[in-house]
Amino acid sequence: MIYAILRRFGQMLFVLVGISVMVFAIFFATPGSDPAARIAGRNASPEVLEAVRKSFGFDQPFYMQYLLMMKRIFITGDLTSFVNRGWKVVPAVIDTLPVTLSLVVGAAILWVVFAIIIGVVAAATRGRWPDKLLMVLGLIGISMPVFWLGSVANLITQSRFKDTWMFSWVPPLGYVNFTESPKGWFLALVIPWITLAILYIGLYGRVLRANLIEAMQEDYVRTARAKGLSETRILLKHALRTSLISFVTLFGLDFGALVGGSALLTEVVFNLHGIGKLTYDALLSLDLPIIMTTVLYASFFVVIANALVDVAYIFLDPRVRES
């Protein structure tokens, strides 16, 4: 078992290094233009260009540039923005974490609860109208661009029905610190939570239904039936438990990706200053050091989350341990 865990972490380290090299290569070794010009942004003066060249060490060989950059991001943490010089990138990224975590954790709770309800109800009524209705709704949820859904939500709650009893409680767009006002924090995030969760409710509900239906044909379900257990009990106690395995795997991947910045579109639409919004703002001002750091941070988060999920499996499932 220890060997399996070590192997998984070795693989993780390899992917981490690979990603950092690839990100670095995308930003600094794409053929056709001067990386210093890119970092300095459009219409930079020659002095700025020279300063950039020096501080990033573009006169040095590629691997030295790479090592220098990694040192500035991970060890000394003194990489600065090039649009607002003197603004340190690493603390800026860390500052955005509570916002993104608040958004993603809340949405995750919503989507897990509703996806389980939808999956179980659809599997229980397989082939009849509640199943068909839920699956069509789930498919619509999957088919909606999240930023557009957010715009529609804004249109309804911030403009058209703002003054009716239904949405008069919705605060203006933006994030409220939990320490400042827990109630304000909650109210500000309700609509973003729902918006972000809808896609995943559809996706997970459909996956769970398929897994449940598959599990209901297994031998142990037949045994449970033969024992005379009720259908509800079989579905909830026996089939649901095994079906949740792939559900949890999927959850680990998506949760990691969302915290890592895939919630970008939701954050932009609702003006929440999380990691995604930071990336987006840097994108508009072509602030490469920030984008590189957020991308690196995000992919590292995803890779580490995946490795942890796999390690959890090694502990839980003897079959994985041996292979």
Add this chain to the structure above:
Amino acid sequence: MLALFCFLLILVACLMAPLYAKWAGTNPFTSTLDATIQVNGQDVPVMEQSTEGLGLGYNPIGPTWQPGNYFLGADNQGRDVMARLLYGGLNSFIIAGAATVLTLVLATILGLVSGFFGGVTDSVISRFLDILWAFPIYLLAISLSIVLIAHGIEFGPFKLESGSLELPIFIIGLVYVPYVARPVRGQVMSLRKSEFVMASIGLGASSGRILLREILPNISTTLIVFAPIMLALNILTESALSYLSIGVQPPDASWGTIIEDGQGLLYSRPWVSLAPGFAIVLTVLTLNVFGDGLRDALDPRSKIKLGGS
């Protein structure tokens, strides 16, 4: 089948975009700030002087619901939203379609080579796919876009101009390669051990012949099942990139850019943003339904799982 029919209907409508623009007599790519149109026998300016605040701004006309006559109203430059919607749809389809083809071709080549030859080749390709897979899709696309959007890229004989449609095609096509390449590789690996491939090797067939004549036909089902799913995913990705202003560049339009154009008018003229969104939902929905049906028909045991996000 109904889904496929609806999808083709949307596609044909978008293909007719130039005809619509000609018939309606509008140019969806130039701003028309001082035009007037006839609505119910009255002359109405396309851009109305704003009555709010200092009265300096202009309000574009809202939907007239008269076909060919600013059906969905105008955007902030007085352009006919309906005509832009059709042109934008055309671009969305071109990008998503070409990106799907690119993904499937690249993934097939990588999957075939790595699954068939195994060994070092397989390790190198698989590790590369692992790394690509670990990137959150949108962040990888953003990284590529921001580097390429300003200068384009020159790579031997290939040249991608910045601001061209090829750039988003290249980016979207590239980021989804692992999603298809991994299942293809797995399938090729199991086919490699099958009896008919062994027989072919025994007959002295070359690797190229085995790959093209024996293995490729057997993985074609997987590729066909993936096509509508990838197309749907690509339409969503394209719209997201364009919404973040790193996809299709103005004056060209796509559904994503029109939604973005409409953001400033969201509360006063919501249809500019609403209409392309509905178009995306409808298109992606029909593709997903069709893809589901196709999968059930061709691959009853559902080996292919729909990728998230």
